[in-house]
Amino acid sequence: MKEDFPILSRQVNGRNLVYLDNAATTQKPHCVIDAMNQYYSLSNANVHRAVHTLAGEATEGYEKCRSLLKERYNASRAIITSGTTESINLVAHAWGEANLEDGDAVILTEMEHHSDIVPWQMLAERKSIELRYVPVIDGNLDMDIFDASLDGAKLVCVVHTSNVLGVRNPIEDIITKSKLAGAKVLIDAAQAVPHEEIDFEKLGADFLAFSAHKMCGPTGIGALLVSESAFEKMQPFMGGGDMIQTVSITGSTYQVNEHKFEAGTPRIAEGVGWAAALEWMSNIDLEKHHSRLINIARHVKQELVSKGMTVYSQLGEKDAAVVSFTHPSIHPEDFARLLDAQGIAVRTGHHCAQPLMERLGVSGTIRASFYIYNDEDDATTFLNGIDRVLEAMA
Amino acid sequence: MKEDFPILSRQVNGRNLVYLDNAATTQKPHCVIDAMNQYYSLSNANVHRAVHTLAGEATEGYEKCRSLLKERYNASRAIITSGTTESINLVAHAWGEANLEDGDAVILTEMEHHSDIVPWQMLAERKSIELRYVPVIDGNLDMDIFDASLDGAKLVCVVHTSNVLGVRNPIEDIITKSKLAGAKVLIDAAQAVPHEEIDFEKLGADFLAFSAHKMCGPTGIGALLVSESAFEKMQPFMGGGDMIQTVSITGSTYQVNEHKFEAGTPRIAEGVGWAAALEWMSNIDLEKHHSRLINIARHVKQELVSKGMTVYSQLGEKDAAVVSFTHPSIHPEDFARLLDAQGIAVRTGHHCAQPLMERLGVSGTIRASFYIYNDEDDATTFLNGIDRVLEAMA
Amino acid sequence: MKWPDALQEIIDEFKEIEDQFEKLEILMDFSTEVDELPTSDWNDETLVKGCQSVAHVKIDINDGKVWLKSAADAKMVQGLQGILTIAINGNGVNEVLALTPEFAEEAGILNSLTPSRSNGFRTMFDMIQLMVRRSQ
């Protein structure tokens, strides 16, 4: 697997790179890099409106990304955005503005990424909407409080898999209960799609947001899957070319399909690159990798605990292989920098989840997140790297 | 020059590609393609928050794009967006919502691209704002009506260079008068930055929007330059990671610099690619190319007229080399398809400027737009191609 | 897939042509095969939506046989309509419903059209079959 990823043969500070910052962004296989290269070298053109050959190829390349998304996730509507963050903001504007009213409640959780908090706080400032946060206890959502919060909620926004703890929330349960209570459901699947297969239709959620760059695809592109019933209720968000049917100085009419929400020249090369990533991933057995990686993560956790670290990740059966920890005295940034000096890339800080940090009672953690190209050797190098840090700081 | 652009040695329908759809998007030189390739192969990581080496390189690469933009255009604020369309929508939301009030007037022109019309129509629906359209006469803005419209206007939105006619509007005059009248000014520079040097500070506009893909850069990225006085008055648009300082369940505080408007993982590889394009362009003498291209365009216009076509472009001294025309009986799409069969790429349709089409009294035009890598041979091939179409359709 | 003879002949004719320009010329020649739908019969039901140029189609069924009337402003679309006219006119409902739009790809016509245009063609094709199904 590693040989598919050019960056993994790179040296950092004189050592072979061990990349364990996968929850932030994943690396790209050759085929993805080549697809974009090829697009720019052979087919680059603007899409949709022109009749010339390049424009046809560019349109096919871009729209193929959409068809692959619909196919892979079993969705009838896939809006292409710039990433999870824009996808969620799109829901807040295109659906929220039109369908939420003063006094309505939106349920969030303390485990959300800032991208699934701030858009709702901003909406709550434009309208008087009540935001109800489901607390986290022992690294999991407090489902009793969730149940109790449902009454009067019009929308439930929940992260499928936490980028800090790796915890995979009981979203099936959450969706069922929310639907029963008459609430729409938005799933932040940024960390989910890289780790498990998802059937959007079957899940029954209304919105599912994710980014290409966290699943071996390019930066600058992501998607929002939408149920038909929610799609019908969405008003345009950004205005411009490609999202209109007619424009006159007295008013405009809009496209009826996903293009309605894709104003302006779209992310064409990015769509081509993501399509290549989706095709590449269709040959990857995520489940097999998942069990392999969760075992590695559990081993790493055990070792870290025995070395005196506090580990916040529970690493349950279905959780992602994300190990968040702190050392009782070494500052996370010193820790990360000393690992980087050994070629090991991990992340430190609040991971864009400050409310969760507050709940955990820390200002930040060190996070090692494993992905399909990581193996036991990486874990060993990482643990040896930790030992060297502990020795140096002793 | 052509050898710098890999796509230009491609064959289309058995002929050498002659690419004359540059107003839709431009081609990319090797160095831009290579820079992105290299980024993904060597430095890919998420930006800003991590301390590891790759993240440092990625951040430097992305932020270099911003510094180059500020330097090239002499601007103190450069917000990176997904393109002109998002830049204009950003102004409508981040500045418009906070600074326009019921009853205020916004001036647009009939020459605007849909991306500079629809966001204002949508804002006008959210607030009662009056939209005043400056008409086009003989291919130019009616400046008398512009002058008469200024009273009570809070914002003037005008396209620097038309994507349909190539006409370069008297924006210096427009800016001076607007400032005198106390109105802010937004310039749609999507077609301007590829063709002329721009000094944002000196121009004195408040907002300048453009896209990388129209100036040899990648898709999926663009910018909004903002004056300090307007920047201070902008409220956040999209919420998420990277645009906040702190997030808690009781509320959030925002970044104070451009990051405030760049929510979520940014367009990292795109920033790296655009930086390469900006560096490449810094060695291009745009003025020299401009006089070369406008002469080619004028020659093409003359020939088209002598062949019985109606040409809508005036092609004045400072206009871009964009030739829009129709044939009295041949449908534009048939025309374009028969040119494509000869390897010649032109655009047909309304060019996302339906109000202008209405004014010109056509439903669409055929548009040949020339760029720095086009030469007289391209013009000759194009004109010969036209002859073959005329013969076939005679 | 096996096509009706008349259609197969057309496909073969196109396949023999290499030059794309000539292919389009032949395509336009088929415009003379169109059984013209007069503008007075144009309405929202006959309009092909999603097509970049204006196109209209209408179906009549007489004694179980299908007849296509159509019109378009672009010559290439007329050409496509002409081919459809040959493939459809005078054939039984079941034969028409058995057609698929892939013949245009096999003939190399759709290849020469952009997706948005080929979508227009698919839309037109689907519309015709829907009209046939509804008129039964």
Add this chain to the structure above:
Amino acid sequence: MKWPDALQEIIDEFKEIEDQFEKLEILMDFSTEVDELPTSDWNDETLVKGCQSVAHVKIDINDGKVWLKSAADAKMVQGLQGILTIAINGNGVNEVLALTPEFAEEAGILNSLTPSRSNGFRTMFDMIQLMVRRSQ
């Protein structure tokens, strides 16, 4: 650029080290050089903004000589503060104002830090010089 002797010595020391880990160890060793700013003196004026970890700096000028007091929670930032302490303490106002942050790059320290961190360092450095200028 010519650096003050004490600083030049430090730069040379860093330049001799190849291994990045060792470089960081040496950097942290300089944390002992910090003249500690007690938490009771921390305030919004002393806080270095834009630094990812908590850092504070304060300047005293006595008889035209500058003295730096500082504190930070991360050891590497303390190390940087330690180097600044050596470069600044007891020197005249003009000497301090003549310093530029590039010495950290020359020593290969900034290279080993990310831009956001090096921005933190630059911010800290700029803050100190501003404080010196203001206290004159």
